[in-house]
Amino acid sequence: MFFFVLLGVLRVLYGYLIMKKFETFTGIVCPLDRSNVDTDAIIPKQFLKSIKRSGFGPNLFDEWRYLDHGEPGMDNGKRPLNEDFVLNDPRYQGASILLGRKNFGCGSSREHAPWALEDYGFRVIIAPSFADIFFNNCFKNGMLPIVIQEEIIDNLFAAAGGEKPLEIAVDLEAQQLKVAEDGVIPFEVDAFRKHCLLNGLDDIGLTLQHVDAIKTYEARRRQEAPWLFNQ
Amino acid sequence: MTNKTLYDKLWDSHVVRYDENDTALLYIDRQLVHEVTSPQAFEGLRIAGRKPWRVEANLATPDHNVPTTSRPNGIADISDPIARIQVETLDANCEAFGLTEFTMNDIRQGIVHVVGPEQGATLPGMTVVCGDSHTSTHGAMGALAFGIGTSEVEHALATQCLIQKKSKSMLISVDGKTDPGVTAKDIVLAIIGEIGTAGGTGYAIEFGGQAIRDLSIEGRLTVCNMAIEAGARAGFVAVDEKTIDYVKGRPYAPEGETLELAIVNWQTLYSDAGAEFDKVVNIDASEIKPQVTWGTSPEMVVSVDTQVPDPDRVDDPVKAEGMRRALDYMGLEAGTPVNEIDVDKVFIGSCTNSRIEDMREAAKVAKGRRVADNIKLALVVPGSGLVKQQAEAEGLDKIFIDAGFEWREPGCSMCLAMNADRLEPGERCASTSNRNFEGRQGQGGRTHLVSPAMAAAAAIAGHFVDVRDF
Numbered sequence: 193m194f195f196f197v198l199l200g201v202l203r204v205l206y207g208y209l210i211m212k213k214f215e216t217f218t219g220i221v222c223p224l225d226r227s228n229v230d231t232d233a234i235i236p237k238q239f240l241k242s243i244k245r246s247g248f249g250p251n252l253f254d255e256w257r258y259l260d261h262g263e264p265g266m267d268n269g270k271r272p273l274n275e276d277f278v279l280n281d282p283r284y285q286g287a288s289i290l291l292g293r294k295n296f297g298c299g300s301s302r303e304h305a306p307w308a309l310e311d312y313g314f315r316v317i318i319a320p321s322f323a324d325i326f327f328n329n330c331f332k333n334g335m336l337p338i339v340i341q342e343e344i345i346d347n348l349f350a351a352a353g354g355e356k357p358l359e360i361a362v363d364l365e366a367q368q369l370k371v372a373e374d375g376v377i378p379f380e381v382d383a384f385r386k387h388c389l390l391n392g393l394d395d396i397g398l399t400l401q402h403v404d405a406i407k408t409y410e411a412r413r414r415q416e417a418p419w420l421f422n423q
Numbered sequence: 424m425t426n427k428t429l430y431d432k433l434w435d436s437h438v439v440r441y442d443e444n445d446t447a448l449l450y451i452d453r454q455l456v457h458e459v460t461s462p463q464a465f466e467g468l469r470i471a472g473r474k475p476w477r478v479e480a481n482l483a484t485p486d487h488n489v490p491t492t493s494r495p496n497g498i499a500d501i502s503d504p505i506a507r508i509q510v511e512t513l514d515a516n517c518e519a520f521g522l523t524e525f526t527m528n529d530i531r532q533g534i535v536h537v538v539g540p541e542q543g544a545t546l547p548g549m550t551v552v553c554g555d556s557h558t559s560t561h562g563a564m565g566a567l568a569f570g571i572g573t574s575e576v577e578h579a580l581a582t583q584c585l586i587q588k589k590s591k592s593m594l595i596s597v598d599g600k601t602d603p604g605v606t607a608k609d610i611v612l613a614i615i616g617e618i619g620t621a622g623g624t625g626y627a628i629e630f631g632g633q634a635i636r637d638l639s640i641e642g643r644l645t646v647c648n649m650a651i652e653a654g655a656r657a658g659f660v661a662v663d664e665k666t667i668d669y670v671k672g673r674p675y676a677p678e679g680e681t682l683e684l685a686i687v688n689w690q691t692l693y694s695d696a697g698a699e700f701d702k703v704v705n706i707d708a709s710e711i712k713p714q715v716t717w718g719t720s721p722e723m724v725v726s727v728d729t730q731v732p733d734p735d736r737v738d739d740p741v742k743a744e745g746m747r748r749a750l751d752y753m754g755l756e757a758g759t760p761v762n763e764i765d766v767d768k769v770f771i772g773s774c775t776n777s778r779i780e781d782m783r784e785a786a787k788v789a790k791g792r793r794v795a796d797n798i799k800l801a802l803v804v805p806g807s808g809l810v811k812q813q814a815e816a817e818g819l820d821k822i823f824i825d826a827g828f829e830w831r832e833p834g835c836s837m838c839l840a841m842n843a844d845r846l847e848p849g850e851r852c853a854s855t856s857n858r859n860f861e862g863r864q865g866q867g868g869r870t871h872l873v874s875p876a877m878a879a880a881a882a883i884a885g886h887f888v889d890v891r892d893f
Contacts, residue, residue: 227745228620228720232860237841241488241505243462243512245573255862264505293741295621298654299860300839301556302460303572324590324624324656325556325570332574382588383444395574396471399582402440402448406476406584409439409450419677419685420452420549 211334213392218361219288219315223352224278229292230299231326235308238263248304249311253279283357291348292319296337297326306333316362318369320345331385332395336364338379364390426695429661430592430627433567433692437550439584449587451579452549455535456483456522458513459841460554464577465516475520476583482544482675483517483524485510486534487841491804491831497527506842520580533807533833536560536774540644541807543673547662547689552579557774557857559650562659563643565666565692567627569656590656591625591701594694596632599708604891606784607642608776608855608874610634611649612714616724618704623655626702629694630660634708640669641780648775649857652721661693715761715887716859716872718749723859725761727877727889733757752861753869754849762887764871767850769794769801769882770864771828771875773838776855777806779813781875785855786819788879788893794827795885801828802844804836828882840865853881 239251241264250268257279259272273280290309296319297305306329309317315335320342330337340348351371352358361370364386369377388395399406414421427435439448461483468474475481488509494500498514501507510527517524525531531538536557539545545561551568552558554576561568575585595618597610615622628650635646643660650658660666667686670676677685694700712726723746725732734746734757750757755764771777771785782805794801803823805811811833814820820830837844838856846852846868855878856863859870873881880890 226748227741230858230860232839232858232863236862236866237839240459240841241503241509243466243509245463245466255866261866295624295654298620299556299858301554301558301570301572303463303554303574306572321621321624323621323654325572325651329572329574332572382446384442384446384586395586396473396578396581399448399578399584399586405440405448406450406582410477410583413450417548417685417688419546419681422675422677422681 211392211394214334214336214364214389216361216363216365217288217315218359220284220286221289221291221348221352221358221360222278222284222287223291223349225293225349227293228295228298231297231302231305232299234297234305235302236262240302240304245307246311248308249313252308252312253277286313288313289316289318289360289362290314291345291352292317293345294320294342296322298323301325301329303329303332306330306335310335318345318348331389334389334392336362336381336389338369340377340379344377426698428592428694428698428700429565429629429659429692430567431698433548433550433659434589436548437567445588447587447589448584449550450584451552452480453539453545453551454481454576454579455539455551455553455558456481456576457487457535457553457555458485458509459487460573461516461576462509462512463573464554464580465520467577468520468580473581475522475580478521479523480583481522481580482539482542483513483522484532484535484538485513485527487835487839489527489832489834490842491834491836491844494527494832502843530808530812533810534774534777534835536648537777537806537810540564540640541673541809543670543676546670546676546685547666547692552585556651557648559656559658560644560648560774562647562650562657563640564670565659565662565689567657567659570651590627593623593626593628593655593702593704594700595628595630595704595706597630597634597706597708598632599634600637601634601708601711602891604876605711605713606874606876607638607645609711609714610708611646612716612721612724612872613711614706615649615653615721616714617706618653620652620720620722621654623650623653626655627657627659628653628655630658632708635660636663639780640665641778644778645775649721652857662689713874713877713890715877717753717755717761718746719752719859719861720749721857721859721872723749724872727761727887729761731755731757731759731761762889765797765851765886766853766871766881767797767799768846768852769798769878770804770837770852770854770856771802771878772804772806772836773856774806774835775857776875777804777810779810781855782810782814782819783817785875785879786822788876788890789826789828789883790822792826792883794882797885798882799850801882802831802837803828804831805833807833826883837864839863853878853887
């Protein structure tokens with residue numbers, strides 16, 4: 193009996209606290225100097241056959257990162273690396289902030305793309321613009337995509353390309369990026385999404401707080417638009 | 424009363440509630456489910472001990488991973504064991520949670536975005552979602568349809584709602600008439616060439632104007648399908664008599680008195696005169712010619728009677744660098760006439776162009792001709808079992824086979840090459856699909872997006888040709 197009660201409590205907790213809380217951190221910036229980086233490039237299709245949510249990190253940017261053709265189940269540690277690709281640059285090992293160009297994350301809606309970025313260790317992506325579905329998917333996985341205007345992005349690329357890796361402190365509460373010498377860069381974030389990230393809240397749990405409103409809506413629609421409830 | 428856009432009407436009728444930040448809880452009428460983006464969503468439901476809110480609002484079918492070669496034994500004919508597990512997982516999840524599924528060898532199986540409208544499962548005025556970016560397709564029915572990630576698939580399953588902010592509205596009006604030989608695919612590629620792949624980001628796009636109204640429902644489905652390639656999650660077309668005629672009599676469509684009631688509602692699904700859009704783009708239909716993409720983004724597109732563009736003539740250095748990278752990947756020289764580019768493979772299919780009308784357009788070009796000797800493979804993949812059946816009843820399969828095309832079983836196939844249909848490194852393909860990204864059709868593969876008629880013509884000629892001269 194006690195076991196089932198415990199299981200129930202754990203399920204409720206899982207529902208409300210599915211994600212880690214987003215806390216202030218300082219990380220190394222990895223500059224990926226391409227526009228229109230699509231989700232096919234972030235995680236190629238052969239890895240979408242997995243029915244799991246984790247383990248995509250070693251295949252992040254697979255076609256750019258390795259010289260051979262990757263397939264699920266390969267020992268990625270033994271594959272030849274493309275030394276020219278930025279993720280393989282010794283300066284950016286351990287990076288947790290990805291710097292991109294415009295229209296980052298365009299294309300397929302695959303959530304495997306943010307899963308791969310998160311699994312690799314990225315928690316923040318900074319770009320002048322993002323594709324809508326990818327942008328939304330990031331928040332669902334405790335990641336923060338930040339839109340910054342193009343001129344500042346250019347400066348960040350210049351700074352991140354130096355001998356010494358660029359470190360940025362990300363403060364979501366204050367909506368600020370703190371760059372060592374250049375001071376503070378403010379950013380915008382939707383108030384609801386900020387609240388969810390800071391508190392590690394699960395959307396489904398939040399929505400289920402409005403069960404009555406959903407039921408009332410449904411009852412009204414069944415009357416006025418019964419064809420929507422045929423099947 | 425203020426004048427409303429179609430988007431306002433679709434949005435307003437689905438808002439369950441707003442929070443203090445104007446974030447809406449939006450009710451979802453229909454969710455389509457496939458094998459690639461759903462397993463983790465069902466797993467999430469299982470872990471949290473949740474059930475689907477309204478199970479009959481969901482409709483599932485496997486499409487991305489299914490083989491298009493003969494598959495009499497169903498799942499057992501999927502040779503890739505990981506892909507097989509994914510399709511088995513979809514079957515098991517639909518069984519366990521009670522979802523209706525058109526399994527692999529059901530005649531109704533096919534690409535979700537072909538199956539939905541074909542079954543009348545996506546209706547005018549609905550909100551439609553699916554874990555697939557090309558869900559915008561269903562907007563052609565006068566619906567608000569958009570792609571979502573797997574977390575939202577789980578959310579819609581569990582609550583029948585999604586947490587959404589309203590997008591800005593854009594009207595793309597394609598005015599006047601198109602020339603013969605210019606199809607829906609050419610219209611939408613020309614639109615993307617005009618506004619760019621991020622031109623619609625943050626917007627919901629209504630496609631209007633005479634050239635859009637003149638399109639069949641199949642043509643409108645093609646246009647709305649590629650709204651996402653212009654950056655817009657949702658694209659839609661106002662309801663007219665064609666829409667209503669298309670819906671009538673389909674298996675999931677209402678009948679009798681309910682249908683009459685529905686039609687009264689559907690006839691209000693257009694933008695009121697004087698309704699204001701955040702942005703309006705006008706395109707002259709008479710200037711659109713058959714389109715061919717030359718690069719690795721759908722916005723890298725030109726008319727078939729021109730040349731591959733030159734990055735040295737572009738001022739923006741980031742854009743020029745992107746063009747150089749694309750030319751290098753595509754193995755093309757700036758200035759090459761498009762109709763001198765030879766192709767290795769041809770793919771006619773995908774959620775963009777695998778409906779009966781697409782099959783007919785391609786067959787018209789292929790009839791009585793032969794695929795050129797330099798073409799290694801010319802594939803025709805119908806979008807559903809029912810499209811295949813209809814095409815065979817019209818004798819189209821025979822036209823294709825006699826011309827040297829392969830006639831396959833329905834699925835996503837070489838659009839994204841998750842199954843065995845793919846390009847080898849360096850191979851060049853004339854494809855009726857929607858994305859020419861690097862590696863999309865196979866690592867190192869080179870994709871040129873075209874209409875079904877243009878793809879068939881390229882197969883016959885062995886290189887791109889203007890289908891208007893064919």
